Amino acid sequence: MASLQFNLTQSATETTKARAGSITTDHGEIPTPIFMPVGTVGSVKAVTQQQLYSDINAKIILGNTYHLYLRPGLEVLEQAGGLHKFMGWHRPILTDSGGYQVFSLAASRKITEEGVMFQSHIDGSRHLFTPERVMDIQRIIGADIIMAFDECPPYPSEYLYAQKSMHLTHRWLDRCVSRLQETPDKYGYTQNLFPIVQGGTYKDLRKESCQYIASKNAVGNAIGGLSVGEPIDMMYEFTALCCDELPVAKPRYLMGVGTPWNILECIHLGIDMFDCVMPTRNGRNGMLFTTSGVINIRNKKWSTDFTPLDEGLPNEVSNYYSKAYLRHLFVSNEILALQLASIHNLSFYLWLVTEARKHIVDGTFVSWKNEMVVRLQQRL
RNA sequence: GAGAUCGUAGCUCAGUCGGUUAGAGCGUCAGUUUGUGGCACUGAAGGCCGGGGGUUCGAGACCCCUCGGUCUCC
Numbered sequence: 001m002a003s004l005q006f007n008l009t010q011s012a013t014e015t016t017k018a019r020a021g022s023i024t025t026d027h028g029e030i031p032t033p034i035f036m037p038v039g040t041v042g043s044v045k046a047v048t049q050q051q052l053y054s055d056i057n058a059k060i061i062l063g064n065t066y067h068l069y070l071r072p073g074l075e076v077l078e079q080a081g082g083l084h085k086f087m088g089w090h091r092p093i094l095t096d097s098g099g100y101q102v103f104s105l106a107a108s109r110k111i112t113e114e115g116v117m118f119q120s121h122i123d124g125s126r127h128l129f130t131p132e133r134v135m136d137i138q139r140i141i142g143a144d145i146i147m148a149f150d151e152c153p154p155y156p157s158e159y160l161y162a163q164k165s166m167h168l169t170h171r172w173l174d175r176c177v178s179r180l181q182e183t184p185d186k187y188g189y190t191q192n193l194f195p196i197v198q199g200g201t202y203k204d205l206r207k208e209s210c211q212y213i214a215s216k217n218a219v220g221n222a223i224g225g226l227s228v229g230e231p232i233d234m235m236y237e238f239t240a241l242c243c244d245e246l247p248v249a250k251p252r253y254l255m256g257v258g259t260p261w262n263i264l265e266c267i268h269l270g271i272d273m274f275d276c277v278m279p280t281r282n283g284r285n286g287m288l289f290t291t292s293g294v295i296n297i298r299n300k301k302w303s304t305d306f307t308p309l310d311e312g313l314p315n316e317v318s319n320y321y322s323k324a325y326l327r328h329l330f331v332s333n334e335i336l337a338l339q340l341a342s343i344h345n346l347s348f349y350l351w352l353v354t355e356a357r358k359h360i361v362d363g364t365f366v367s368w369k370n371e372m373v374v375r376l377q378q379r380l
Numbered sequence: 381g382a383g384a385u386c387g388u389a390g391c392u393c394a395g396u397c398g399g400u401u402a403g404a405g406c407g408u409c410a411g412u413u414u415g416u417g418g419c420a421c422u423g424a425a426g427g428c429c430g431g432g433g434g435u436u437c438g439a440g441a442c443c444c445c446u447c448g449g450u451c452u453c454c
Contacts (some may be wrong), residue, residue, distance in 0.1 A: 040416050062415075121417045152415075186448045196415090227414045235414090255415035262414075277416045284419060285412085300409070330419090338419055 003219050004144070004192050006032075006251050010361050016369075017270035020360040023220075023251055025144045026189035027084065029091040030059045032251060034210070035263065035349045036094060037264055038072050040064040041071060042087045045280050045344065046338040049088050050199045056346045058145075062093060062275050063136050066098035068073040069127075074140050078199075081175060081318050082142025082187050094275075095143035099224070100256070101198070103152040103288040111151060123291040124301050133177035135193075139186040147222065148176045155230045158253040160198030169198045170212050177216060194253060197242055201219045201226055206238055210245030220273075221246050222253040227262075236265055243270035261287050261373045268369055274353075279345035286330050289348045293378030294324070297341070300325040311348065 010020040023030040037044045037052065041062045044052060053331050063083055080086035083093055098194040102109050102116050109118040115130035134149040149167040153162055170342075185191050195213045199205030213221055223242045224236050239254060246252050255271035256268050263274050279289065288295040291312030295302070302323040309326060312317040321340055329337035352372075359365040 038416065046419085065387085096415050101417090107415075108430095147415080150415095184433065222415085224415065229414090253415090260416045276414050277418095278414055279419070281416060281420090288412080297408080298410090303401055317422075333424095335419075349433080377388090 004190055006220065007251065007258045007340045011248070013052070013053055013363070014241065016360075016366050018267045018356070018360045018365050018369075019270065019272065019274060020357045021251065024182070025092045026058075027090060030092060031354075031357055033263075033267045033353045033360075034059055034064050034273055035353045036060050036273065037274040037346050037349075038062045038087075038275055038277050039087075041067045042083055044210040044342070044346070046284065046335075046342040047280075051348075052089070052310075052345055053091075053315050055343050057315075057350055058091070058202065058346065059350075061089065061093060063093055063095045063141060063143065063275050064098065064101070065095050065134055065141065065147075066099050066101040067128075067138050068141055069094070071134055074137065078140050082140070086144055092144040094194075095138045095141050095146035095147060097147040097149045097256075098129055099147070100152050100328065103154065103228075104127075111168075113171075114148075115172075118150075131172040132179045135176050135179040136183065139180075139183060139191060142187050143191060144189070145220070146180070146191055146193050148173050148193060148195045150198060150224055150226065150237075152225050153198070153200055155201060155228045157200045159200075160200055161203055161378055162198075162303070163205055166198045166200070169196065170209070173213070173216065192219045194218060194222045196222045196255070199226045200225060200228055201238060202233055203238075204240060206241055207245055209314070210242050214245065214247050218250070220242055220251040220253060223271075224255045224256055226254065229257045232262070235262070236269065239266050249282070256371070260349065260376045263349075263352065264356060264369045264373055264376075267353075267360075268366070279349045280342050283341035283345040286337075286341065287345075288326075288341060289345050289376070289377075290318075290380070291348070291351075293380040294374060295380050297323060297327050299327075299332050309344050310348065313344075313347055313351055314350075315343075318347055361367045 005024040006021055008019055008247055012019055021032040037058050042063055044061060077083060077086060084090055109116055115128055117128050119126055131149045138146040145246040149172050151165045153165045180193050195216050195218050197209045197213050199209040226238055243252060251272040254271045256276060257266060259272055286298040287359055288297050291308040305323040308319045309321055309323060317340060326340055359368040
């Protein structure tokens with residue numbers, strides 16, 4: 001089985017654990033650190049693939065196993081030749097395993113050693129996800145990066161529950177690894193597994209989980225179970241702990257994070273990959289992240305501000321449309337509002353990690369990061 | 381000119397037999413959102429109940445006068 005490659009062009013230094021690197025996949029290069037837009041059902045909501053290529057310059061996007069399995073379903077995806085062809089996206093795709101949906105759709109699921117029995121939120125039909133089944137599904141979807149099937153315990157969780165859950169995730173990981181070894185790449189390009197660290201908010205469990213995950217010698221490793229409601233300093237603390245335990249030479253993916261300042265702080269701690277619904281979901285609700293701070297574009301104060309959304313960004317959308325116009329679109333409930341806000345926010349996130357990478361390579365990351373963390377969370 | 385009918389939040393309207401601090405939807409204003417069941421959710425502001433008088437322990441409601449709208453008839 002071929003592997004994707006990770007090359008570090010700038011390693012951690014005495015002042016920061018931030019690194020700059022590059023992941024090579026059969027669908028192209030991914031410079032790191034990177035932000036990955038979330039496209040749950042084969043669509044980054046309100047954004048076209050053309051816009052992902054041009055305005056946003058996304059290098060890799062996410063799909064979701066749970067959602068794609070339910071709709072459009074495996075027959076359609078297989079006949080289409082995989083998700084890349086189906087949706088017309090020819091750069092890399094990472095699929096989340098559905099482990100998080102087990103957590104977020106907690107009302108209708110039953111977890112056993114074998115896997116998770118859950119009910120579809122669409123038609124109520126019952127389905128069993130086992131580690132083997134989830135690997136097969138992600139092969140059929142055609143993900144370049146396949147996430148292990150894990151259980152994501154809520155915050156807070158009792159020690160014994162977090163421990164039990166973590167061990168289950170570890171046993172499931174062994175089954176994921178075996179299944180992938182037994183099955184070929186589906187469409188002729190490399191499909192590689194990222195295991196996921198769990199362990200709740202307990203240091204010894206996290207450490208144990210990191211060591212177990214690292215022992216699998218996967219091409220990349222993910223940190224799960226954070227940014228699920230714990231205090232932000234605790235999220236940083238556990239991210240730092242995991243980065244110290246996980247292999248230096250493999251990309252580290254912090255799942256589900258976060259705000260722009262969260263991302264900068266976690267790059268500083270040694271994270272290489274991020275995904276989050278925030279730029280798209282919050283964008284659709286009128287929250288704009290800009291190079292000078294956070295804007296609630298629905299607020300009346302923007303009604304006659306005819307300056308561009310964000311002149312500090314290189315993309316055309318952020319420079320072409322005014323704040324007053326976008327506010328008008330939101331207030332009028334126009335579909336274009338969702339589109340422009342999503343494109344702007346994703347452009348900003350991609351700009352942010354690109355700038356971070358430049359400053360890491362130049363050796364100026366820490367001072368730049370410290371200044372940006374303050375500026376970016378200002379409320380305008 | 382006569383008769384009928386209606387005036388309650390910015391708008392459209394509820395408001396029981398006369399009974400606590402007069403409500404809703406929309407709009408306005410603000411907040412929330414972290415591996416997407418989300419153009420979602422939470423909250424706030426906003427009232428001389430057209431005006432005046434009367435009945436009553438108590439009136440948005442009942443009575444009288446008046447102002448304004450709508451409809452019908454002459």
